[in-house]
Amino acid sequence: MLQIYNTLSRSKQVFKPIEPGKVKLYVCGMTVYDFCHIGHARVLIVFDMVVRWLRASGYEVIYVRNITDIDDKIINRAIENGEPIAALTQRFIDAMHADSEELGLMHPDHEPRATDYIMQMQGIIGRLIEKELAYEGENGDVNFAVRLFPGYGRLSGKSLDDLNAGERVAVSGGKRDPLDFVLWKSAKAEEPEDTRWHSPWGEGRPGWHIECSAMSCDLLGEHFDIHGGGADLQFPHHENEIAQSEGALYGQEHKSSDAPFVNYWMHNGHIRVNEEKMSKSLGNFFLIRDVLKQFDPEVLRFFMLRAHYRSPINYSDAQLEEARAGLVRLYTALSQVSLSNPPADLHAAWVQRFADAMNDDFNTPEAIATLFDLASEINRVQGEEKTQLAHTLKALSANLHFLQRDPIHFLQAGSRGSEAGLSAEYIEEQIAARLSAKQAKDFAAADLIRKSLLEQGVVLEDKAGGITEWRKS
Incomplete structure (x- = not known):
């Protein structure tokens, strides 16, 4: 029985899909103004693992991962480069897809782009204005009135008083309260034409938070199963998603008994580099494509999944070398057996142990420990039992997208940095x-x-x- 840690309840809960046998999953994707880094790699790999296990467990999964192709960073980069927004974003979308292919990731069932959902965003904003949860400021921006939405702060555990005490931004001409957030940004005279759309509130563009509500509700419905993303999105992005989505649906009279926007919220942990926060200013910022020049994609995937998805993870070359050594050990066990003729059945006890780990909030460290113990058993036994255990190892590893290559080819390939x-x-x-x-x-x-x-x-x-x-x- 699958249990998932729900950030909203701060506890593990038995997973019960809204519709039996089906799972609707939305994951916040990339803002495409630059190449993807290893922090992006973690969220991509983690939710690829989640989808694989859900499908292996018999669920029909609808996997949606969005693309943010309009925001301030994108606009600033396009102006710096002197190129159209669409040209910039398409180049980095193509680069993201290339990185994903090399990492062996499944493509989402839907990959909506924010700029294709402007009408839906405006529809939600209109409903929020009608329910008096949003207002048009003096500067033309449309803002969400945070204090009017009951229960704001449930996901992050932040109270309005705490937020107000920590708020250092003065109320601008657009906001009535510093806690309010922007739903629609009024166009500025100096901004390019391709950064603005017509709306009932004048030309402008959507705020960041509203796009995910519009895309997820359009593709999955106003009430769906799982919403995922990095821990850094828990507040304010996901908190604001709940407020605007449930606010548009229920208004200011929202009750705790009303169906929530999302049943289960999942957040993967941060990546640190040599025990420091990853940042460009510290010079410890690594792009996926640069890492893959030195390390096999399977090694990076193994490194990411040997830690629990909710735990912070420390990135270093030494850690990746250690991950590669682990894969070598597993592939070495497989290399002892011909894998061309699989047995009629896998070893039931090992299958159950692996499933128990994965069903405990996708506990990949325990699942991988099972794989290592299984490899040790393969090294110990002979004959038909050895063959059955080797096929069991390969089949279980497929759920994590490991050990699917020819063992000898992997073992003789070495590190990518040693190709010469x-x-x-x-x-x-x-x-x-x-x-x-x-x-x-x-x-x-x-x-x-x-x-x-x-x-x-x-x-x-x-x-x-x-x-x-x-x-x-």
């Missing part, structure tokens, strides 16, 4: 020379070849029947 090292042909020649030395009883020469290869990152393993296999360390 020894060729397979040279290594095979050295293995043949070592065999000849052994046959001539020149064991010193044979040992020297093994040592030389090891120093160059190649590990030799002698097998029964005079066979020598190799892998890159």
Whole structure:
């Protein structure tokens, strides 16, 4: 029975979909003004894992992940570059898709762009104005009146008094209260034409928060199962999503008994780099495409999922090397068995142990520990049991999108940064020379070849029947 930690209740809850057998999931996606970094990689990988497990559990999943293709950062970057908004955003959407492909991620069922949902956003804003939860300010902006929405702060655990005490922004000509947030931004004279749309409140563009309410409600309905995103979005973005979505539906008379906008809120933890917050100013900001020049995509995925999705994670090259070593251990266990003829059944006890871990709030560290224990058992046994356990290891790993490649190919590939090292042909020649030395009883020469290869990152393993296999360390 699947349990999910719900940020809204701050507890694990048994997952009960609104419609039996179906799951409607919305994840906040990228703002496309630059290349994706490893923080983006984590949210992409985490919810790819969630969708895979939900589908493996028999659910029909509708997976929506949006694209923010209009906001201040995008506008500023386009002005800096002297290019149209659409050209800028399409270039980085293409780059995001390329990164996703290399990481082996499933494509969402829907990938809506904010600029395609302007009418729906205006519709929600209109309903909020009608219910007197939104107002037009003196500067032409339309703002949400936070104090008029009952229960604001439930998701983040912040009270209005706490928020007011921490608010340092003076009330502008557009806001009645510093806690209010923008739903529609009035166009500025200096802004390009492609940054504005007609509306009942004059030309302008949507605020950031309103886009996700419009896209999720249009594609999944006004009440759906799971909403996900990074922990940094919990406040104010997701808090504001709840307020504007439920406000448009129920108005100021919203009761706790009314159906919520979303049943389960999921947030993945932050990434730190060498125990410091990742930021461009600190120079510890890593793009996905740069990391993948040095490390295999499967290694990055393994690194991300060996930590629980809600936990903060520390990124470093040493951690990625450790993750690669873990994958080598698992692939080495698989390499002992022919995987061409799967058995009729997988090993039930190991399948159950893996499922128990995943059903405990997607506990991938425990699931991966199960894989390692299973690999150890494969190394211990022989015959049909060894074959069954190896196929079980590969099948269970498929739920996390691991161990689906030819084991020998993975083991001989090495790190991406070592691609300019020894060729397979040279290594095979050295293995043949070592065999000849052994046959001539020149064991010193044979040992020297093994040592030389090891120093160059190649590990030799002698097998029964005079066979020598190799892998890159």
